[in-house]
Amino acid sequence: MLSQKALTVNFENASHELKVLSYNIHHANPPMHKDRIDLSAIIQVIKDRNADLVALQEIDSNTDRSGLGNQAQQIGDALGMQVFFGKAIDFQNGAYGVAILSRFPIIESKVYKLPSNSETQGEPRVLAMSMIQLSDAHSIWFASTHLDSQKEDTNRILQIEELLNITKDINLPVLVAGDFNAVANSPVIDSLDNLFTRSCTSCPPTIPVQNPTKAIDFIAFKPQSFFKIKSHDVIDEKHASDHLPVLATFQW
Numbered sequence: 001m002l003s004q005k006a007l008t009v010n011f012e013n014a015s016h017e018l019k020v021l022s023y024n025i026h027h028a029n030p031p032m033h034k035d036r037i038d039l040s041a042i043i044q045v046i047k048d049r050n051a052d053l054v055a056l057q058e059i060d061s062n063t064d065r066s067g068l069g070n071q072a073q074q075i076g077d078a079l080g081m082q083v084f085f086g087k088a089i090d091f092q093n094g095a096y097g098v099a100i101l102s103r104f105p106i107i108e109s110k111v112y113k114l115p116s117n118s119e120t121q122g123e124p125r126v127l128a129m130s131m132i133q134l135s136d137a138h139s140i141w142f143a144s145t146h147l148d149s150q151k152e153d154t155n156r157i158l159q160i161e162e163l164l165n166i167t168k169d170i171n172l173p174v175l176v177a178g179d180f181n182a183v184a185n186s187p188v189i190d191s192l193d194n195l196f197t198r199s200c201t202s203c204p205p206t207i208p209v210q211n212p213t214k215a216i217d218f219i220a221f222k223p224q225s226f227f228k229i230k231s232h233d234v235i236d237e238k239h240a241s242d243h244l245p246v247l248a249t250f251q252w
Helices: 041-047 071-079 155-167 187-195
Strands: 017-025 052-064 067-070 081-092 094-102 107-113 123-134 141-145 174-179 217-222 230-232 247-252
Touching: 017 041, 017 141, 017 174, 017 217, 041 071, 041 174, 052 081, 052 123, 052 141, 052 174, 067 071, 071 081, 094 107, 094 123, 094 141, 094 174, 107 155, 123 155, 141 155, 155 174, 155 187, 187 217, 217 247
Parallel strands: 017 052, 141 174
Antiparallel strands: 017 247, 052 067, 052 094, 081 094, 081 123, 107 123, 123 141, 174 217, 230 247
């Protein structure tokens, strides 16, 4: 059971700002350089935006293709941020999954396995969640996820339903960010929108990095009474990954 407590916020007195970044980093492999790992480029993107919370997807840890070290920990160490890595699968003598970075204390963390239909032979997916202690002593849950990438929605529908089931009864504010591999007005994002509010409505596209055509990377929150959306931006960074990073700024 996730720790929780009820709270209310008066927006008239809101004075705090929170920058949240979601980034599928493609294991720090620049799309134009297939055999290269450029973790410094990912670090620079996060540093330049001064993000407070970061949801990362496609993270390698001690894999043959990316070398020794947990990429999330290396990024976090470079930025002075706390780190939680959520393993989705064993991969190339190491692990592969999602991660959370935070400038604020991480109180506790959990990894939830997300379901899939065995007949699809889909890659296992997870939801990583960390309780974050914000600067004014409020606590929130922050989540990073990466839903199934197959053409059909079969597994994504199962996975978004499980994500909603995990988060629906939490009384603390929840921010969820990631690569949903689904576009607005699809069954998957419609389900997300039933419980969460996305930081954008007409969302700028996030893939491909060259001439992007669709948005599949989102940041969403609940309840509406806690966060106020100040801005939503897609960062025009074409070198570091095959996804454009998404930055949402909130007030509370």
